[in-house]
Amino acid sequence: MTAILDKATPEPIPGGVPADADTVFTVRNLWKVFGPKADRIPGDASLTDLSTAELRERTGCTAAVRDVSFDVRKGEVFVVMGLSGSGKSTLVRTLTRLIEPTSGTLSMDGEDVRAMDKKRLLALRRNRVSMVFQHFGLLPHRTVLDNIAYGLEIQGMAKQERRDRAAAMVAKVGLDGLGERRPDQLSGGQQQRVGLARALVVDPEVLLFDEPFSALDPLIRRDMQEEVIRLHRDEGRTMVFITHDLSEALKLGDRIALMRDGEIVQLGTPEEIVDSPANDYVRDFVRDVPREQVVTVARAMRPPHDGEADTGAALPPDATVAQGIEAVARGGAPARVVSDGKLLGVVDHERLLAVVAGIGLPATPEQAAEDVVQA
Ligand SMILES: Nc1ncnc2c1ncn2[C@@H]1O[C@H](COP(=O)(O)OP(=O)(O)OP(=O)(O)O)[C@@H](O)[C@H]1O
Numbered sequence: 314m315t316a317i318l319d320k321a322t323p324e325p326i327p328g329g330v331p332a333d334a335d336t337v338f339t340v341r342n343l344w345k346v347f348g349p350k351a352d353r354i355p356g357d358a359s360l361t362d363l364s365t366a367e368l369r370e371r372t373g374c375t376a377a378v379r380d381v382s383f384d385v386r387k388g389e390v391f392v393v394m395g396l397s398g399s400g401k402s403t404l405v406r407t408l409t410r411l412i413e414p415t416s417g418t419l420s421m422d423g424e425d426v427r428a429m430d431k432k433r434l435l436a437l438r439r440n441r442v443s444m445v446f447q448h449f450g451l452l453p454h455r456t457v458l459d460n461i462a463y464g465l466e467i468q469g470m471a472k473q474e475r476r477d478r479a480a481a482m483v484a485k486v487g488l489d490g491l492g493e494r495r496p497d498q499l500s501g502g503q504q505q506r507v508g509l510a511r512a513l514v515v516d517p518e519v520l521l522f523d524e525p526f527s528a529l530d531p532l533i534r535r536d537m538q539e540e541v542i543r544l545h546r547d548e549g550r551t552m553v554f555i556t557h558d559l560s561e562a563l564k565l566g567d568r569i570a571l572m573r574d575g576e577i578v579q580l581g582t583p584e585e586i587v588d589s590p591a592n593d594y595v596r597d598f599v600r601d602v603p604r605e606q607v608v609t610v611a612r613a614m615r616p617p618h619d620g621e622a623d624t625g626a627a628l629p630p631d632a633t634v635a636q637g638i639e640a641v642a643r644g645g646a647p648a649r650v651v652s653d654g655k656l657l658g659v660v661d662h663e664r665l666l667a668v669v670a671g672i673g674l675p676a677t678p679e680q681a682a683e684d685v686v687q688a
């Protein structure tokens with residue numbers, strides 16, 4: 314049986330997206346506890362108050378995901394970041410119930426995933442959600458083409474059609490001419506391209522990536538990151554992307570959920586995480602990030618002075634401070650922040666330097682905009 318959740322039912326998360334936003338996954342109060350009698354843990358306040366280590370000592374259970382709530386919005390790259398053992402893989406595997414949640418609610422496109430029967434769940438994993446793994450998970454005795462076509466074969470697609478589709482995908486991920494090779498005849502980066510093609514060929518609504526690039530060397534890794542950005546930009550794919558690498562998270566994520574000991578300690582845009590860390594843990598995590606590459610000019614702008622409204626380079630509000638610095642340095646004058654032909658404010662070298670130094674700016678872009686309006 315499948316139940317349809319009322320889209321308005323889920324509680325909005327404080328500081329998160331509104332409940333009526335166009336969401337793909339809606340996750341509320343999700344727990345995954347491994348160990349004996351795991352079911353009793355989420356509902357027992359005397360146990361949920363314990364730290365992960367205390368809980369393990371007292372009960373022999375590991376709470377890999379602890380009371381986690383978030384939405385994945387349609388078309389976004391949602392990054393799950395955290396150190397090893399923080400619960401990232403467990404969390405992402407619960408989304409398609411490759412790991413059964415212990416408690417909480419979970420829906421996809423408004424449909425209750427926890428209520429799905431086997432058949433419906435299988436359909437979800439075959440057609441709607443594809444996964445890309447760190448160690449590629451390719452079938453060693455099959456060619457590249459047959460590896461890519463595998464998901465279509467499982468769907469029952471006729472041989473010629475699936476080979477045609479797989480061939481088109483080979484070209485798309487930059488593996489031209491390699492379709493007849495076996496995985497052991499490919500480099501790591503090429504193997505991961507096969508993994509990506511195999512996930513894409515079923516045209517899934519969501520792609521889940523579990524640290525897909527961490528085994529690749531830095532240059533190939535950058536290529537693959539560009540590939541993800543391209544898929545996001547050109548095809549508007551919804552993606553959930555796990556990484557323990559902060560720079561990868563900042564580069565790819567529209568929003569980032571930072572996990573620690575099974576909990577989400579902060580969920581926000583890269584700019585929010587770097588610029589307004591929720592606590593000392595997050596602050597420590599992002600301490601070495603070059604702020605000018607993450608913070609936007611919308612955060613650094615001030616009201617225009619006389620005569621500034623029509624002069625100087627024009628930047629969109631989501632331009633980074635690094636781009637602002639370049640514009641100001643080149644033009645030798647303050648730059649304007651412009652959206653839809655409307656002047657939002659001005660950035661000058663003092664404001665831009667203040668961002669780099671991390672001092673004396675409004676707390677949020679909204680606050681910065683308000684300051685400009687009031688001036
Ligand atoms: N099947 C299992 N049985 C018991 N404990 C488990 C199981 N799977 C995971 N865990 C524990 O749950 C916690 C979270 O594991 P998980 O694999 O989700 O972490 P992760 O953030 O993906 O780490 P990594 O970056 O190393 O992949 C860890 O403490 C792990 O030991």
Ligand SMILES: [Mg+2]
Nearest residue numbers: 401402403523
């Ligand atoms: Mg993992």
